[in-house]
Amino acid sequence: MWCETTPLKLIDETLSDSIVGAEAEVLRCIQIGLLCVQERPDDRPDMSAAVLMLNGEKVLPKPKEPAFYPHQLGSSSGTTVLHSNNEVSITLLDAR
Numbered sequence: 029m030w031c032e033t034t035p036l037k038l039i040d041e042t043l044s045d046s047i048v049g050a051e052a053e054v055l056r057c058i059q060i061g062l063l064c065v066q067e068r069p070d071d072r073p074d075m076s077a078a079v080l081m082l083n084g085e086k087v088l089p090k091p092k093e094p095a096f097y098p099h100q101l102g103s104s105s106g107t108t109v110l111h112s113n114n115e116v117s118i119t120l121l122d123a124r
Contacts (some may be wrong), residue, residue, distance in 0.1 A: 030059075
């Protein structure tokens with residue numbers, strides 16, 4: 029929705045009436061949130077910079093692709109396959 033320039037559609041409908049007049053602040057918060065979840069850690073602001081962004085009025089950089097965005101690989105059949113590169117963690121369930 030950010031890339032489609034319709035980020036206000038992210039807001040829950042029950043809250044839409046309460047943001048009237050504060051759309052700019054909501055958009056700024058969404059943009060800062062997207063900056064904090066960038067794919068590369070070097071692109072993410074540290075906490076002190078994020079706080080300054082929330083309190084400031086200066087222009088923010090444009091967010092890149094977020095780390096949680098599902099990467100898709102096209103297969104020969106034309107279907108899309110979602111995958112995870114995490115081959116390290118193993119979940120074991122043990123009784124207490």
